[in-house]
Amino acid sequence: MKRTASESRTNKSQQSERSLWQRLFAREGMGQAVLLPLLSVFTALLIGAVIIAFSNVEIIAAWKNLFSSPMETLKLTWQGISHAYQAMFEGAFGIPSEMAKAYKEWKTTGETRPLLEAFRPISESLVIATPYIFAGLGVALGFRGGMFNIGAEGQLFAAGLVATLIGYSVKGLPIYIHMPLAVLGGALGGALWASIPGALKAKTGAHEVINTIMMNYIAFRLTDYLLSGPMMRPDGLPISRDVLPSAYIPPMFAPPMRLHWGFIFALVMAWVVYWFLWKTPLGMEIRMVGANPKAARYAGVRNAMITVLTMALSGALAGMAGVGQILGVNHNMVRAFSTGYGFDAIALALLGNSHPLGVVLSSLLFGFLRGGAARMQSVADVPVELIRIIQGLVIVFIAAPEIIRSLYRIKEKKQEGPTAKLVAN
Amino acid sequence: MTQAAKTRIRSKRDAATSVILLLEAVFILLLTRDSGGLISTFDLTSKRAGVTIAAPDLILPTFATLVVLGIVVGMVGTWQSIRGFKNTNLVLTSMIGIGIFAFLIWATRDKTLNLTGMLVSSVVRATPIGLAALSGIYAERSGVVNIGIEGMMLVGSFTSVIFASISDSMMIGIGAGMLFAMLFALLHAVLSIKYRVNQIVSGTGIIILALGITSFLHRAFIEKIPDLNSPGPAIPAFQIPILWKIPVAGPILFNQSPIVYTLFILLIVTHVMLYKTKWGLRMRAVGEHPKAADTLGINVYRIRYFSVALSGAMAGLAGAYMSIGAAGRFNEGMSAGKGFLGLAAMIFGNWNPFGAYLGALIFGFFDSWQEKLSILQVGIPVELLGMIPYIATMIVLAGFIGRSHMPAADGQPYEK
Numbered sequence: 001m002k003r004t005a006s007e008s009r010t011n012k013s014q015q016s017e018r019s020l021w022q023r024l025f026a027r028e029g030m031g032q033a034v035l036l037p038l039l040s041v042f043t044a045l046l047i048g049a050v051i052i053a054f055s056n057v058e059i060i061a062a063w064k065n066l067f068s069s070p071m072e073t074l075k076l077t078w079q080g081i082s083h084a085y086q087a088m089f090e091g092a093f094g095i096p097s098e099m100a101k102a103y104k105e106w107k108t109t110g111e112t113r114p115l116l117e118a119f120r121p122i123s124e125s126l127v128i129a130t131p132y133i134f135a136g137l138g139v140a141l142g143f144r145g146g147m148f149n150i151g152a153e154g155q156l157f158a159a160g161l162v163a164t165l166i167g168y169s170v171k172g173l174p175i176y177i178h179m180p181l182a183v184l185g186g187a188l189g190g191a192l193w194a195s196i197p198g199a200l201k202a203k204t205g206a207h208e209v210i211n212t213i214m215m216n217y218i219a220f221r222l223t224d225y226l227l228s229g230p231m232m233r234p235d236g237l238p239i240s241r242d243v244l245p246s247a248y249i250p251p252m253f254a255p256p257m258r259l260h261w262g263f264i265f266a267l268v269m270a271w272v273v274y275w276f277l278w279k280t281p282l283g284m285e286i287r288m289v290g291a292n293p294k295a296a297r298y299a300g301v302r303n304a305m306i307t308v309l310t311m312a313l314s315g316a317l318a319g320m321a322g323v324g325q326i327l328g329v330n331h332n333m334v335r336a337f338s339t340g341y342g343f344d345a346i347a348l349a350l351l352g353n354s355h356p357l358g359v360v361l362s363s364l365l366f367g368f369l370r371g372g373a374a375r376m377q378s379v380a381d382v383p384v385e386l387i388r389i390i391q392g393l394v395i396v397f398i399a400a401p402e403i404i405r406s407l408y409r410i411k412e413k414k415q416e417g418p419t420a421k422l423v424a425n
Numbered sequence: 426m427t428q429a430a431k432t433r434i435r436s437k438r439d440a441a442t443s444v445i446l447l448l449e450a451v452f453i454l455l456l457t458r459d460s461g462g463l464i465s466t467f468d469l470t471s472k473r474a475g476v477t478i479a480a481p482d483l484i485l486p487t488f489a490t491l492v493v494l495g496i497v498v499g500m501v502g503t504w505q506s507i508r509g510f511k512n513t514n515l516v517l518t519s520m521i522g523i524g525i526f527a528f529l530i531w532a533t534r535d536k537t538l539n540l541t542g543m544l545v546s547s548v549v550r551a552t553p554i555g556l557a558a559l560s561g562i563y564a565e566r567s568g569v570v571n572i573g574i575e576g577m578m579l580v581g582s583f584t585s586v587i588f589a590s591i592s593d594s595m596m597i598g599i600g601a602g603m604l605f606a607m608l609f610a611l612l613h614a615v616l617s618i619k620y621r622v623n624q625i626v627s628g629t630g631i632i633i634l635a636l637g638i639t640s641f642l643h644r645a646f647i648e649k650i651p652d653l654n655s656p657g658p659a660i661p662a663f664q665i666p667i668l669w670k671i672p673v674a675g676p677i678l679f680n681q682s683p684i685v686y687t688l689f690i691l692l693i694v695t696h697v698m699l700y701k702t703k704w705g706l707r708m709r710a711v712g713e714h715p716k717a718a719d720t721l722g723i724n725v726y727r728i729r730y731f732s733v734a735l736s737g738a739m740a741g742l743a744g745a746y747m748s749i750g751a752a753g754r755f756n757e758g759m760s761a762g763k764g765f766l767g768l769a770a771m772i773f774g775n776w777n778p779f780g781a782y783l784g785a786l787i788f789g790f791f792d793s794w795q796e797k798l799s800i801l802q803v804g805i806p807v808e809l810l811g812m813i814p815y816i817a818t819m820i821v822l823a824g825f826i827g828r829s830h831m832p833a834a835d836g837q838p839y840e841k
Contacts, residue, residue, distance in 0.1 A: 055645040148625055206822040209572065209625055210772065213765045214815040221815075225808035346629050383644035385637050392634025396612075399627055400620040 032410070037351055037358070039404050040397035041365065044390045049081045051389060052382050056080045084380035091375025092368035094121040116256050121371060123259040127329060129367025131156075131321035131338070133266040135345035136352065136359040137273050138190075138317030143354040144277055145310030146290035151197065151212025152318035153342025154219035155190040159319025160326050161226060162189030164333040167243030167326070178246040183323050190319015191312040193219065198311025202304035208311070216342075223335060231333070240333040249328035260328035269317065270356040277356075286310050318342060347391045350398050366391070439505065442513050446502030449524045453495035456531040460487040465533040467540040471676035480541065480672035487534040494527045529794075532803045543797050544677045544790075549751070551782070551789030552685050553578070553760075556743035557767020558774065558781035559691060560736045564610075566699065566776060567732035568712040568834040572628030573613050574740045575764030576635030581606040581744025583639040586755040587647075589656035598656055598749050599684075603741035609635060610737020614730050621838035640757045647755065659753040660684065684746045688782075691739070695778040708732055712832035715839040725839050740764065769818040775830060788814050 053059050062076045095118070102118035105111055135152045142149035149155075163186030170178060197211035224238075231240045249260045277283035288296040289306045297303050321341050326333055348366060352358025366387070373384040397404050404410070465487045469480035498520050510516045529538065557574050564571035581602035589598025609631055616627040647654045662680050669679040699705035710718040711728045719725050743763070748755050766788050773787070774780025791814040799807040 051641070055641070150625075150629070200819065200823050204823040206819070210765075210769055210822055211819055213762075214769065214819050217762065217815045218812050221808045221812045225806045228808075229806060343633070347633065350626060383641050385641035385644055388633055388637030389641055390637075392630055392632075392637050395626065395630030395633060396616065399622040399630060400616050402620050 033353060035410070036401050036404055037353070037362070037398060039408055039410075040351070040394050040401075041390075043397060043404065043407065044393035047393055048386055048390050049085070051386060052081050052084045052380075053077050055382065080380075084376050084382045087379035087382075088369070088372035088376040090372070091121055091379075092125050092372030094118055112254065113256075116254055120256050121375070123253065123257040125368045125371030126263050126364075127258050127260075127367075128370050129363045130260075130263045130266050130324050130328070131341045132344065132348055132363035132366055133263075133270060133360055134321035134324060135318045135341050136348035136363050137266075137270060137356060138314045138319075138321070139345045139349035140352060140354040140356065140359050141273060141277070141286075141317060142310060142314035143349055144290045145286040145306065145314075146293060147198065147201070147307065147310050147314065148209050149194065149212055149311065149314045149318070150209050150346065151194065151215045151342070152314075152321070152345045153338060153340065154212065154216035155193045155315040155318040156322035156338050156342045157216075157219040157223050158193035158322075159186040159190035159316075160322035160333050160337060161223060161231070162186045163247075163323040163326050164240045164243060165231065167247035167331075168241040170247075171244065173246055175246045175248070175250075178244070179249060179327065182243075182247040182327055183249070183320070186323035186326075187316040187319050190322070191316040194315020194318070195308050195312040198308040201311075202307040220335075223333075227333065227335060233332075238335060243327060243331045247327055248331065249324065251328075258329055260324070262324035262328040266320075266324070267360065269320070270360045273317070274356040282309075318345065321345075344391060347395050351394055439509050439513060442517055443502050443506035445517070446498060446505055446520055449520060450495050450499030450502055453491055453498060453524060453527045456527060457488050457491045457495070460491065460531065460534050463487040463534040465490070465530045465535075466537040467533065468537050469541050469673050470539075471541045471545065471673075476680075478670060478672055478676055482537075483540065485530060487530055490530055491527055494523055494530075498523055532798060532801055536801055538797060538801065541673050541676055543793050544673075546793040546796075547786060547790040548677055548681065548685065549789070550792045551785040552682075552688055553743040553747050553763045554766045554770055554788050555688050555692075555782045555785035556739050556746065557764045558770040558785050559688075559695060559767075559778060560739035560743065560764075561768045561771040562695065562699075562776055562778060562781060563732050563739060564736035565771070565835050566712045566832055567708045567729045568715060568832055568837065568839070569614070569617055569729055569733050569736075570624040570628065570836040571610070571613060571733065571736050572625055572768065573609070573631030573635070573764075574736070574743075574767055575760050575762070576628075576632035577606040577609045577737050577740035578744035578747070578760040578764050579635045579639045579758070580609050581741030582748035582759055583642070583744075583755050585741075585745035586656050586748045587653055589749045590653050593657070595656070595660055595749060599742065599745045602745035602748075603738045606741025606744060607734050607737040610733050610740070611730070613737075614733040617838060618726055618729050618733075621840065624836050624838075636758060639755075643755065643757055654754050656749045656753065660750045682746070682750055684742065684750045687742070692778045692782055699778070709832070711839075712834055715834050715837075719839075719841065729839070743767070766814075769815075769822075772831070773818060773821050776832065787817070 059077050059080045062073045066073050099118045102114040106115040135156065138152055138155070139149050163182045166178075166182040166185045170181065173181070193215060194212070197206075197208045197215055200206045200211055201208045226232075227240055228238045233239050233241050249262045249265075251258065251260045252263070253259060275283075277287060285296065285301045285306050286309070288299065288301055289303055289310070293303055296306075322338060325337055325341075330337055344366065348359055348362045351362040351365075352360070369387050369390065370384075373382075373387045376382045376386070377384050463486075465485045467483040467485070469483055471478045471480070501516060501520055504510070505513070505516065529540075532538075557578060560574050560577070561571060583602075584605040585598040585602030587598075588601035589595055592598070613624075613627055613631050616622040616630075617624040660682050663683045663686070665679040665686075669675045671679070697705075699709065707718065707723050707728055710721075710723060711725050711732075715725045718728075744760065747759055747763070752759065767781075767785065770784030770788060771781045773784030774782065791811065795807050795811040798805075798810055803810075
């Protein structure tokens with residue numbers, strides 16, 4: 001009797017635990033949808049730590065003495081890793097002590113300059129996160145509609161070209177007309193660029209992956225041509241003319257901070273994408289085509305039209321990443337204005353389970369990682385490329401959750417969302 | 426699809442072909458506009474690495490040649506619209522070839538172009554693309570989409586440089602490049618065969634991972650220890666006795682890097698393997714209908730693992746060719762899209778080795794033509810001319826020039 005009582009008690013406590021878990025995440029399965037990406041990122045960062053340790057010559061030298069002085073070796077390794085990750089943290093957010101000092105100074109004297117300087121790293125990270133959010137939303141929307149938009153990079157370039165062109169060639173407009181015009185034009189450019197592979201897919205069944213890659217190269221060549229020809233600056237460098245100030249996306253703070261209102265707009269767009277996909281009939285049709293094209297057709301959805309629309313919207317969002325960089329940050333266009341935002345966006349969409357909120361969170365994460373990596377390189381001498389390794393590992397772990405599950409002994413639960421479908425196929 | 430529908434589609438495509446040909450004829454005749462009395466000179470002499478193989482110049486009167494070519498294409502187009510050819514693909518390909526030649530004649534009016542040199546560099550530039558295409562064929566014929574070739578090539582070029590620098594042996598470098606690329610291919614295989622991950626997702630992950638690892642190690646070690654990035658000069662060309670002295674053909678085909686010959690041999694071997702051996706039949710069966718193959722006692726998983734590993738080895742060879750075979754060093758992101766072009770060439774060639782190599786040659790040709798035409802100063806921006814192969818790929822993919830038949834089970838994980 002006693003044993004059964006205690007058994008039932010443990011059962012009960014397990015149940016109450018589970019219900020707490022459920023209460024935290026409202027829905028069963030939701031827990032894993034959050035837990036697995038977190039563990040994936042965590043594991044990738046752990047592997048990153050190992051890589052940091054073994055790319056440091058001093059640490060490698062110390063490991064030769066592992067048996068004679070094990071504690072010393074481990075201490076040195078730990079120091080190397082924590083030094084690098086600390087530099088990364090400071091690069092991503094700022095140095096806490098300086099931030100506090102600057103804040104105090106601002107409180108007492110009203111001096112804003114040190115405050116802006118101290119908080120600049122966090123602003124820089126958000127500047128990087130902005131194109132990530134846009135491009136990630138674009139790829140995620142494509143995933144929801146069953147399209148693998150690998151060409152976000154090309155759409156970014158196409159949109160950037162249009163925005164730059166409108167930015168410098170249209171003159172004499174007030175900012176409240178010129179800037180939205182340039183933004184809209186850029187988004188349309190991205191939409192057009194993406195809808196070509198979309199139309200080819202809908203019309204002829206040509207696979208969008210190869211076609212979007214080809215469109216990337218066409219966009220790069222077009223950029224090369226325009227930047228060294230029609231759109232070139234008078235001084236002969238392969239840089240476009242400068243965008244007029246009336247087309248600037250206004251900054252949110254004073255000069256050393258580069259964060260612009262495009263960041264807020266990106267967050268708003270994330271909500272709009274959520275609302276569009278889950279609360280409107282058209283959004284539902286997109287998700288239907290993505291989940292089961294045959295069923296969608298029997299339900300009366302015009303698949304071809306939806307496919308083109310999905311790609312166009314995906315391209316417009318990806319294009320916004322380029323528009324934001326040009327009108328908000330660079331104010332002109334160079335060939336290297338995007339450092340692979342479009343390609344990274346695939347990782348972000350996967351990490352965020354193709355959900356706008358997930359995309360925003362993973363974009364913030366990678367914005368901070370990338371922002372911090374620059375300082376990590378200069379302070380701890382760890383190359384920025386570490387971020388790309390982490391990104392690649394995250395994709396692998398997200399794509400094959402079995403690896404993470406077996407590492408942390410998590411039981412399988414049914415997953416939802418297109419990533420799950422991609423995984424389960 | 427009913428017979429009537431099939432015929433309708435074919436007649437539609439035939440009509441499109443004749444329209445394309447007639448437009449091309451008009452285009453060629455338009456090129457004659459301001460070329461009266463001019464002469465196009467093609468230099469066929471090869472001057473490479475201090476060795477000159479002489480050949481007479483090919484001197485063509487621009488106007489007359491263009492008129493003749495235009496009329497030929499026009500007649501073929503007219504015949505196509507009245508009677509129709511049996512093999513429209515062949516006709517279209519050769520006519521487009523004539524069109525490109527006509528454009529070259531127009532571009533060299535009153536100038537000289539070294540045609541042999543251009544063709545030599547086409548073959549050189551086609552080699553990594555061709556190897557990448559072979560890599561794609563091995564994976565996709567067994568039903569695994571391998572979009573990560575780009576990343577595997579990077580790994581191949583990186584490791585081959587390191588090992589060649591350490592060991593002072595090109596063979597060890599190439600072997601190591603193939604081996605490490607194969608390891609990445611096996612990661613792709615485990616993800617897509619065992620864990621049944623979407624193969625495009627897995628391939629993308631592999632590209633990003635490979636780009637990250639090679640760039641990271643490059644920054645962390647190679648830039649600091651330059652000895653690791655000095656495998657010596659690029660692998661020298663090997664002259665095939667007697668044959669290499671033939672004018673024009675000699676320099677193009679018989680005075681190339683050993684890896685180029687390896688590619689030629691691999692093309693033949695792959696063709697024979699795919700269509701004449703038990704292994705090839707099994708591989709194709711697994712790619713077309715894995716369930717049927719399984720029922721007949723073929724081990725689907727083993728064939729797929731094996732094929733993807735081979736695919737990785739090919740990609741590694743392509744990477745090794747780019748680094749120690751041609752450039753003589755490693756640069757960050759040096760695969761520069763060649764892996765994707767290889768996939769496009771594979772689709773172009775309908776998943777057949779020789780067709781894929783033809784596609785690779787076309788990419789290589791346009792790559793070198795962009796460079797040569799920028800020297801000639803044609804008046805058309807070279808960047809725009811450089812878009813042609815990508816646009817052509819999209820047209821081929823869309824099925825305007827005959828449908829491509831991808832393996833039926835391509836990209837689908839197999840579950841027993």
